Amino acid sequence: MTPARFRKATQHDAPGLLQFLARHEALSMFPMNNLLGHGLRTESFLFQSGTQITGYLGLTADHNLMPQAPDADWSLVRPWLADRAIAGLIGPPEQCKALQHALGLDDAPLRMHAIEPGFSLDLADLRLPPVDGFRITPLSADLAVAIQWRAAALVETMGFAPQDAPLIAHDQVQRWQAEGRHRLLWQGNRPVSLAGFNAQTTQTVQIGGVYTPPALRNLGHARRAVSMILAEAQQTGIKRAVLFAANDAAARAYLAIGFRPSHSFALILFTEPQKVAA
Structure with a gap:
């Protein structure tokens, strides 16, 4: 099996990232919106196995992390974010929790920690x-x-x-x-x-x-x-x-x-931005 890589994304990666995120659309709307509206203006990283994109991590201008990487080895991320200030994590609950732990931020004081139920609707059923x-x-x-x-x-x-x-x-x-x-x-x-x-x-x-x-x-x-x-x-x-x-x-x-339950979403927001230790 090809070892997983974690690296900065480039503009060349944008089409492949969109295709990957579209397979997880309900939990990827924020990064997809950013990519479609602004390209890679949001700082973006990807997990890759061979030539295949297997995960995404975005870092927004207001210092929030947006993960979408169901099978990620989150230990690969910390060296890339060392000494960076992180304000929160937004996305799939299990991924946010695992990433928070990998970054050593389990005990950071929180302004908000919510796992909210998600819903979907085919507009034909509105x-x-x-x-x-x-x-x-x-x-x-x-x-x-x-x-x-x-x-x-x-x-x-x-x-x-x-x-x-x-x-x-x-x-x-x-x-x-x-x-x-x-x-x-x-x-x-x-x-x-x-x-x-x-x-x-x-x-x-x-x-x-x-x-x-x-x-x-x-x-x-x-x-x-x-x-x-x-x-x-x-x-x-x-x-x-x-x-x-x-x-x-x-x-x-x-x-x-007409909406029906379909997913859940985590909002983990720190009281103030937290520096990731090396």
């Missing part, structure tokens, strides 16, 4: 709830509300400090507006929910950024927002959708519009 009196618009219809809601979501679901969230939310929403993949849901003249896509390939989208203010919850707004943006995306040729749910209420909303 079920629209009643939407009379509702509409969706780009974020530009009320950018201030979108920023305020995103800041609240960062505190509630991602563990950010309240004093840090507004600036982070401002930058994120500005990027969302430029990408054009998020929408506000309105009931009459009142915005009631927010939803969008945080990753996209040629035929698949990943739902992200869903938020409904506490006073407007349990009224079906999140499922309306998600189903309406998916119906809109379906008209552009999108065939599938994936997501992961932060809580049971969110999971119930997604099941109600």
Whole structure:
């Protein structure tokens, strides 16, 4: 058997990496989105056996690791990341745990450690709830509300400090507006929910950024927002959708519009970036 190699990826590797990641699409939407949108601007590594790509590891600009390597020897990674600062790990739970251990970061203090259930949907099976009196618009219809809601979501679901969230939310929403993949849901003249896509390939989208203010919850707004943006995306040729749910209420909303359980996803975020020892 050819020994496995771990090396930096080059632009020449991009087509093969995309083919590999597509075989694990539901758990690879973030790296696929980055590769399709920016090439290898995200720092990328690969596992290789002979000429065959057997795994991927991305290191984002905000210092998060994104593994997709089901049979990896993670001990090969540490020399490449020695003295690098790592803010977190995002991806398949077993891989994130094994990589965290291989990097000597088991005891690093955590801001967030969640394993969230993932769901998938063939858009041919999308079920629209009643939407009379509702509409969706780009974020530009009320950018201030979108920023305020995103800041609240960062505190509630991602563990950010309240004093840090507004600036982070401002930058994120500005990027969302430029990408054009998020929408506000309105009931009459009142915005009631927010939803969008945080990753996209040629035929698949990943739902992200869903938020409904506490006073407007349990009224079906999140499922309306998600189903309406998916119906809109379906008209552009999108065939599938994936997501992961932060809580049971969110999971119930997604099941109600046709999503089915399919995978799980880990978010391991450190309180501050951790330096990998040599």
